[in-house]
Amino acid sequence: MTHDLVIRSLRTVLPDGERPAAVAVRDGRVAAVADHDAPLPAKTEVSLGTTALLPGLVDTHVHINEPGRTEWEGFASATRAAASGGVTTLIDMPLNSVPPTVDPDALAAKRKAAEQNCAVDVGFWGGAVPGNVPHLRALHDAGVFGFKCFTSDSGVPEFPPLTHEGMREAFQEIASFDGLVIVHAEDPAALGTPSDGGYAAFLASRPPSAERLAVERVIRLAEETGVRAHILHLSAADCLIPLAEAQAAGLRVTAETCPHYLTLSAEEVGGPSYKCCPPIRDAANRHELWLGLAAGVISCVVTDHSPCTPELKRGDFATAWGGVSSLQLGLPAVWTAARARGHGLPAVVRWMSEAPAALVGLPKGGIAPGCDADLVAFDPDATFTVDPSSLHHRHPVTPYEGRTLTGAVTATWLRGTPTGDTPAGRLLSRTETP
Template sequence: MTDTVFRASRILTPDGEVAGWVAVDDGVITEISDSPLTGRDTVELADDEVLLPGLVDTHVHVNDPGRTEWEGFETATRAAAAGGITTLVDMPLNSVPPTTDLAALAVKRATARGRVHVDVGFWGGAVPGNLGDLVALHEAGVFGFKCFLPPSGVDEFANLAPDELAAVLRLLHGIGALTIVHAEDPARITEATGRHYADFLASRPRAAENTAIAQLVSLASAADARVHVLHLSSAEALPVIAAARRDGVAITAETCPHYLTLRAEDVPDGATEFKCCPPIREAANQDLLWQGLADGTIDCVVSDHSPSTADLKRFDTGDFGAAWGGIAGLQLGLPAMWTEARARGVPLERVVGWMSAAPADLVGLRRKGRLAVGHDADLCVFAPEHSFTVDAGRLHHRNPVSAYHGRTLTGVVRSTWLRGEPVTGRPRGRLLVRGLA
């Protein structure tokens, strides 16, 4: 007899949707059957619920330590669990210190230990002057290295010049490490001030992304390095990425729920909760991003959860130039995506694949992201036909700021399970090391 059995009329497996039973023993899925299974505990899903694999979010700014008033491990991982996410990978900024050397990684892990409600891994950072730290960070188990081509927005995490990025790519190719890149060309970004969203959008045009991604492709090809484009916003870059792959460049790309569900035409002037970099673009661009997902040019969908305190959003003036750029969307990614996908006729299994298996594969999490035998029993109970209206004040994020506030979304996460146990008030998450999870 196994520890727990889940019974559901809809179970989303890698082979498609089935009805039946899922057995869990010692935190691992041991059997999926269309015949009855028995366990010490049985969890019966309601007829309106679907059993999904726990989502994997590889782009989260927890901001802890140093800027815990912006978020923090406890609140971020509670929000993640409430959104059906069972694994996240924390970005090397905007914490202080940033995760750019072994000492900073030790501080990060010590800060997170015992406080996380889901499993958490860590990215390292590549900044000017820390080339000599990257091998040690890789050996310590970070999942790869993030860098910026434009200024990052925080002084302690400087951007790389093209020759610096080339040196990083050569080094990381030699040790088989992944480089993830915020790709916007700083020469094509202008300063925008004022309340008009159209002015902010014009200050970070698609050309800034297109040029930077083309440069990244050239550098990656020369170094034979593996690279990943973060938070793709410009659909005009999709042919460049597709062509690079045909030419043998090891390049992948992600986009985010806010680029796939929010539209520039709908952003009111002064509504700085919508500010992010690169920016939310027009509806026609969004349609092409969905096509890029459908044809596989875009690999995965992750949150780029980048929160701040409300005062940094400058709601007092509504000045897009002065406001912090970042969308707080960790808890709402699945319902936001499913609401839009449903309207477009995209099946739930594709949405879940983009948000679970694909990001797990990106970072080499072999036991995550799939509801399959031998994988961790990280599960989400989801009611896809039920709707709710977002109230930013009731989210688990530390600060009540959300670009989705007041929106009606379809799809409710009813419970989340980590290694076969429900995520409740006691932190049970583990700190993950690349290659061992």
């Protein structure tokens, strides 16, 4: 049998670890995984040598902002950046687009904007906001992968937060069809107003207690309603204890963190390109996040790519837009820090590919027969200095500017086909997932 593609690497990251292997692809899926030198007839063969072969990353936390705020980002630019950074699947957040994805008509508008504009596969989250509980089941049936809600101000008026009672009502409805709720967890009563425009005041205005109070509320509501809940962009290590206790008790509560919380620290924050909510905390907190990740309390590492126009990132920390642009840089940023802490490529793949794919139930995230042949050639020893002009994001604003990172993506395949200038990404739907 002749395969469409065979890729051989001495460092293939498989579900059971890293080893030399040959990966055969047919009809867009992994057909076989064999010994490195096994005879596998193919139309095309690629030999990577010591360059690693990884499954494509699955980034379940990306703000693309189209339609409505396409001047901030868009499907074409975001997915080009994703492919360049080894991300072959992303799930788009229901805000900051206009309209937000809070009903089936808005989802249809989002899908129309994305059609034939995506270099990688794209799925969609729905939103849970005040008054839209009657739309949640219809959105679920239309294929969204879950529902995002805020416990505090989202930053845009068209996506308001839920009160405690609003959360209970939404959680009960989502639990009734065994959906997934994903939560921006910061308690509004614990948030303050920065006393000036500096980072210290901004950080003090969003203390770890704000995250912990909101996380504990989500855990209580998950226990009460039975809903499957996921905590977004965890930045406060104080939350690890209640999360670990909830998981040990059998509650279906998971959590993610982001590259900027694992690789940056408050001690080194520069200008507003570092601003995000919740904030980047100190180095001691960062160390505890790594321990929580290694222990499995945190399961996913995803970017929370949240860009805006350069004008909105100017000024001070009190007024600038809160969001970090890192979609193209997440893999090398995390690998640089993980490697220094003694973690190998299989751990990074577990956090950035396997676990996010499992969160949303996609046949991706691993190199195994039957999985989509979304593959990445990654040189784990290459180093480079981040030059914003080389980024494919719509606006080259990133806190990683000038940093030297280790690890470079040298090729990306989407279902066995190299990503290129012709958009070949598919629009994904939960209802079409095996």
